[in-house]
Amino acid sequence: MQSSNWSTKKLAEFLKHTGELLRKGYSLTLALELEKQRTHRGHYNACINEMIQALRDGESFHSALQVTGLPSYIRTWIGLAEESSQLEAGLLNIGEMLLLLEQNKTKMGRLLCYPLVLFLTLIIIVYIFTVFLLPNFQHLLTSMAVDPPFLTVFLIESGVFLNDHFILIMLSAVSTLILLLGIQRSIPSYKKINILLKIPFMSRLTQQYLTYLFSLHLGEMLRGGVSFIEAVELLDDDDRGSFLMNEIKVMREQMMAGQPLSEIIKGRPAYLDDLTIIILKGEQYQQLGQALQDYSRIVFRRFEVTIETLIKSIQPAFFVFFGACILLIFYSLMSPMFQVIGSL
Structure with a gap:
């Protein structure tokens, strides 16, 4: 998976919106599909497609996020939230912090x-x-x-x-x-x-x-x-x-x-x-x-x-x-x- 650095603002908005969609009851894959519709940009949509494919291949979400260029300590933080079934809260907190x-x-x-x-x-x-x-x-x-x-x-x-x-x-x-x-x-x-x-x-x-x-x-x-x-x-x-x-x-x-x-x-x-x-x-x-x-x-x-x-x-x-x-x-x-x- 090739890394492509996103801007801090774009990462923050992406994580926050994804967390909000998860809180509404959407599955992670569907939340990412909806994020593609919100961004309407080829570069970001290509990265989201890679994430969706990684999830379908059995990878964890924090591993799939490597394509965004997110710092490793934040990806690990998201991984801990995944393991404790608090992914939506973790994404919201991280998104707010980055914003x-x-x-x-x-x-x-x-x-x-x-x-x-x-x-x-x-x-x-x-x-x-x-x-x-x-x-x-x-x-x-x-x-x-x-x-x-x-x-x-x-x-x-x-x-x-x-x-x-x-x-x-x-x-x-x-x-x-x-x-x-x-x-x-x-x-x-x-x-x-x-x-x-x-x-x-x-x-x-x-x-x-x-x-x-x-x-x-x-x-x-x-x-x-x-x-x-x-x-x-x-x-x-x-x-x-x-x-x-x-x-x-x-x-x-x-x-x-x-x-x-x-x-x-x-x-x-x-x-x-x-x-x-x-x-x-x-x-x-x-x-x-x-x-x-x-x-x-x-x-x-x-x-x-x-x-x-x-x-x-x-x-x-x-x-x-x-x-x-x-x-x-x-x-x-x-x-x-x-x-x-x-x-x-």
Whole structure:
């Protein structure tokens, strides 16, 4: 069976809708046939046909899901739900979790998009001014025999240099970006996280995000009927080489040595201190899964507010910088004109 990666949103919708159909009493094969009618796309329908054929050949549903590119720990989670006759609840829980992850990812993209658009706008304005406007202005000053000030000369020379070496500059920028991305991908995720945890402001953001991921995954698994030990083993089966996988391996070793989860979390620098309290109280009232799920939403909202506050803090400084650049451009244009007017 050939794997074909689906988008996270598509996977979430597929699992959730399939779970809803199972809850209504449909058989798994009929639920998949109805899913084909909902998608109306050749690529997805071909994958669903492969799943249906795999089920008819006697394979389990979680094995048939390999064609979607679903992470192995989620497929194993679905397999446990199948064995315990809780497939519909498992699919609904996993679908909701993946949808929540995708929605939160989209929110973060929108938050970070705004400052990026402002920065790109400034670059475009400066580029148009230095490459297209200033050379014409230089010809005007030369024809009028005006000696421009240093700032005007500097901007004109910068524009000439940028125009003459544009291709070289772009190739250098792209090569540097590719090199940095290559270096970034070669570094294991847990090492990158450890670096972020040592940077004063980034450490708080990193802790919030990792606490959110850990609480969401573990909480949803516990709510879905997976025992804590099974949940740890499932997360350890994550084949993406993630930071979470590395953490779970360490936690499992400590749990086998007899340490309670709250004490293990308390000794890990990657998580917020509140997580220890939530685990203790959740275990005390036998509602750990629900408590972790609700806590994950609270933590993500804190993370969101922190990002918004950071952007609001940077925004005034950026506007001041943006305004200063426009003012310098205006001054470089008007200063020679004032000299011409003064000489009349």
